[in-house]
Amino acid sequence: MENKALFEGPDISVHQGVVDIKRVRNAGCKRIGIRAGYGKNNVDQRYVPNAQACYNLGVDVLLYWFSYAYTVDMAAAEAGYAMAQAAKYWERCPVAFDFEYDSVNYARKNGVAITRELATDMAIAFLEKVRDGGYIPVIYTNLDYMRNYFDLERIAAQLGRMYVWYARYTSSLLDSETRAVDIWQYTASGRIPGVAGRVDMNRFYTDFAESTVPIHRPQKRNLNIQGFQAAANADGYRDADGNPLSEDGLDGPGTQHVRSQIALKARLSQGNYVVGSxxxxxxxxxxxxxxxxxxxxxxxxxxxxxxxxxxLALQRRLSLKEDGIAGYNSIQAAFYN
Structure with a gap:
């Protein structure tokens, strides 16, 4: 029986620039792949804003670390770097070992030829450390790597359970393939609201919902939020039930509802910007x-x-969409900066 995809979602990194996670979520993406970093503790330059937005908006993630390892110890160290970034927002979530052709070329430049045995040993070292750290081990692979680099049977036997993220850019998979993989990256040329340009898109056959646990952060009164709440009340905004906001300094559902109604902006008149809001x-x-x-x-x-x-200057400073409008994401950024 064919394994049916449960939902779709992109995977993103600094190469996609500023991503509007809220729009991606509202387009129906339940889970988003995020590059946490690469090599020797190089954190992706967009990881923190991407991960923070997912955490704040309740979007599940698939984190991945692009590997430049050419020894088992280096691969294990990369797992540690990946989990350190994951732990900023999630107690438990899928973390993938991403070893590709650039990884092999980097190893060659350092005098190491990546054999199938070495690639498999490095994958095991990374994934075992992820598993032992309480995260969900995922291996990113494709048909060539399954044949020539990764012995998936040996990896599965060593780990007991691992998950497969399979890249193959084709219109469909064989039934045997869909039964064997948990995530299918089916294109590098996808389009989705919230992402400018082309992006990798994935179909998820495994939900991972019970394996994703955000960290619990007791909320503290934030004076920036409290000031926003007082100003919104004074301007007549109300929560979804028609009540004034509690001026408690917490970014709760009522405050989020009001924030979603706001777009402070100037008005364009005869080619010049004049007072609007x-x-x-x-x-x-x-x-x-x-x-x-x-x-x-x-x-x-x-x-x-x-x-x-x-x-515009604030949005540029905080790596937000530069539209000159103080809306949901810009206001949220102003709460915490």
């Missing part, structure tokens, strides 16, 4: 821009040319 929230936003950027725009509650300019 007005009110207490604009004052709050102007103050946060001043604090984050060390600037001194007037805190007058009028979102015009200067407020737009500073909004």
């Amino acid at each position: 007005k009110g207490h929230l604009v004052e709050w936003w102007q103050q946060r821009c001043n604090e984050i950027l060390a600037r001194s725009q007037a805190v007058d509650g009028l979102f015009g040319k200067t407020a737009r300019k500073d909004t």
